[in-house]
Amino acid sequence: MAIDQFIAAVLPIHSRSSLDMTRDIEEELSKKYTIMTAADKKVVKLAAQAQAEAVFEHERIGMRLAQENDLPYDIDPTVFFALNYEKYNIAFRNNMITDFATDRINRTAGIVLKAFLRNGKDKMKIVKEETSAASTPNHIANMLHPEVLERGDIILPRDPSNPKKKPTVSETIEGYVKLLKTDTAGFLTTKDQLGPNHYAVNFEKLRYNMKKRLFENSITERYGRAVCRIVRILLDKGKMDESQIQKISMLPLKDIRQKLEMLFADGIVEIQEVPRSTDRATSRSFHLWHVPLEKCFEDLLTKAYKIIVNLQQRKVEELQQRSRLLEKMNRKDVIANMDLLNEIDKAEVGNMNKIIERIEVSKARLDEMAMILRDF
Numbered sequence: 001m002a003i004d005q006f007i008a009a010v011l012p013i014h015s016r017s018s019l020d021m022t023r024d025i026e027e028e029l030s031k032k033y034t035i036m037t038a039a040d041k042k043v044v045k046l047a048a049q050a051q052a053e054a055v056f057e058h059e060r061i062g063m064r065l066a067q068e069n070d071l072p073y074d075i076d077p078t079v080f081f082a083l084n085y086e087k088y089n090i091a092f093r094n095n096m097i098t099d100f101a102t103d104r105i106n107r108t109a110g111i112v113l114k115a116f117l118r119n120g121k122d123k124m125k126i127v128k129e130e131t132s133a134a135s136t137p138n139h140i141a142n143m144l145h146p147e148v149l150e151r152g153d154i155i156l157p158r159d160p161s162n163p164k165k166k167p168t169v170s171e172t173i174e175g176y177v178k179l180l181k182t183d184t185a186g187f188l189t190t191k192d193q194l195g196p197n198h199y200a201v202n203f204e205k206l207r208y209n210m211k212k213r214l215f216e217n218s219i220t221e222r223y224g225r226a227v228c229r230i231v232r233i234l235l236d237k238g239k240m241d242e243s244q245i246q247k248i249s250m251l252p253l254k255d256i257r258q259k260l261e262m263l264f265a266d267g268i269v270e271i272q273e274v275p276r277s278t279d280r281a282t283s284r285s286f287h288l289w290h291v292p293l294e295k296c297f298e299d300l301l302t303k304a305y306k307i308i309v310n311l312q313q314r315k316v317e318e319l320q321q322r323s324r325l326l327e328k329m330n331r332k333d334v335i336a337n338m339d340l341l342n343e344i345d346k347a348e349v350g351n352m353n354k355i356i357e358r359i360e361v362s363k364a365r366l367d368e369m370a371m372i373l374r375d376f
Contacts, residue, residue, distance in 0.1 A: 002075055008084040009076075022048045089127040089375055096368065097206055100213075101187055105179055108153040112176045113187055115143045116201050127375055132201040134191040137173040144173075154179070185209045207376045211297055214369055218300060219268070226251060227259050231268070231291060239272060239288035260289055268296060301373040304366045311366075315359045322352055 001007045026048035033040055075081075094117045102110030119140070120133030149172040156167045156175050167175070177199060180187040186205030191198040212235070220228040226249075233248050234240060242260070246253045263269040274286040319326065325348055334340050341349070 002081065005084055005087050007081040008087075010080045010082050086126060089371070090121075090124050092368075092371060093127055093203075093376060094121070096210070096372065097187075097201065097203075100185065100206070100210060101180065104185055105183065106153040108148060108151055109176050109179055111144065111148055112140060112173065113180060113201065115140045116188070116199070119143065120200070128203075128207075130202075130204040131189060131191075132203065134194050134198040134200045136197050137177050137199070138170060138197075140177075141169050141173045149173070210372050210376065212293070214372060215293070215296055215300060223259070223262070226255070227263065230256065230259055231263070234269065234289060234291045235293065239290040241286055241288055245289065267299065297373055301370060304370045304373070308363055308366050308370075311359050311363050315356060318352065318355050318359075322348065325349065325352070 002009075026044055029044045029047060030036065033044075036044070094114075098110045098114045098117065101113045116135055117132060119135045123133045146169055149169055154172065154175050156171060158165065158167075177188060181189070181199065186202045186209060188199045189202040189205070191200050216228055216232065219231050229249055230245060230251075233245055237244075237248070240248075242253060242256055245260075246256045249256065260269060264271065268291065269289050270292055272288045272290060274288060276285060325345060328334060328341070328345065329349070338346075
């Protein structure tokens with residue numbers, strides 16, 4: 001866990017934040033200059049950030065070279081360790097992105113994207129980074145077993161001169177890379193500055209699209225697909241009036257107004273008044289509807305927190321209702337032999353386990369939603 005940085009050494013110097021340390025180092029380096037230009041300030045700032053990051057670099061702190069073990073390092077018994085939550089968040093994020101690609105495209109595309117993430121995992125330091133480390137399709141092809149690419153999940157154009165010839169591994173990887181790059185979710189982005197055929201996972205665009213998907217799913221569940229269609233139109237086109245929305249959505253204007261009023265009452269859409277003349281008369285103004293997306297993300301996160309609290313309270317209530325049964329189950333003789341419970345108690349235990357399992361599954365899904373909306 002220490003080598004993979006899932007636990008990190010805790011040193012006295014870590015009692016200070018990296019921001020404070022960066023500021024102090026920057027002030028110390030600035031003393032070397034009598035007059036500082038803008039370029040000098042930039043150099044000093046970058047140098048201070050590099051020194052502070054070196055102090056907070058968890059890799060190999062608290063470890064020493066091993067003498068006889070199979071692992072390259074031993075743990076220093078004099079150093080205290082703590083969970084490195086950032087590393088766990090990165091692992092959870094990568095898993096959710098892989099699942100997103102699997103749901104949106106297919107299973108093999110998710111495996112290819114997972115290879116991109118696995119290749120750059122050692123260079124991932126924070127969960128809010130914009131892109132991953134760049135990789136080439138040939139490098140990804142060497143990381144995957146050839147059988148993975150023979151599932152027929154993608155159809156590539158055949159050679160007209162030899163239609164029976166199967167695509168090579170490189171051609172198959174190139175096809176999946178094009179799928180992941182051209183998909184509107186924005187799984188991959190090019191890194192032309194590193195050379196041709198270099199691609200990286202586009203965390204910045206995926207962050208937005210995964211939040212947007214959660215928001216649209218919540219709209220569909222609460223109001224229906226027709227309302228979600230209106231919200232998508234506003235998100236794609238920006239600010240629009242009722243007639244423009246009606247033209248694109250192909251819904252009756254009466255239904256459009258009714259649904260917009262419902263969304264406005266719940267704070268999902270807002271109106272911007274654009275006057276036609278200097279008197280700013282309301283009757284002679286355009287009324288443009290739009291979706292305040294960041295506000296909607298915050299409201300969705302708040303609702304997720306409330307539902308999690310309600311689920312936890314429901315769990316406590318379910319356990320309190322079965323306090324007699326729980327006391328009986330905690331007896332030493334019953335723990336040693338569960339057959340001491342009668343048939344009614346066994347049936348109640350099975351029912352309780354089902355309820356608790358459903359509550360925990362719902363909480364896990366909401367935790368994942370909260371992570372996407374808050375930590376990404």
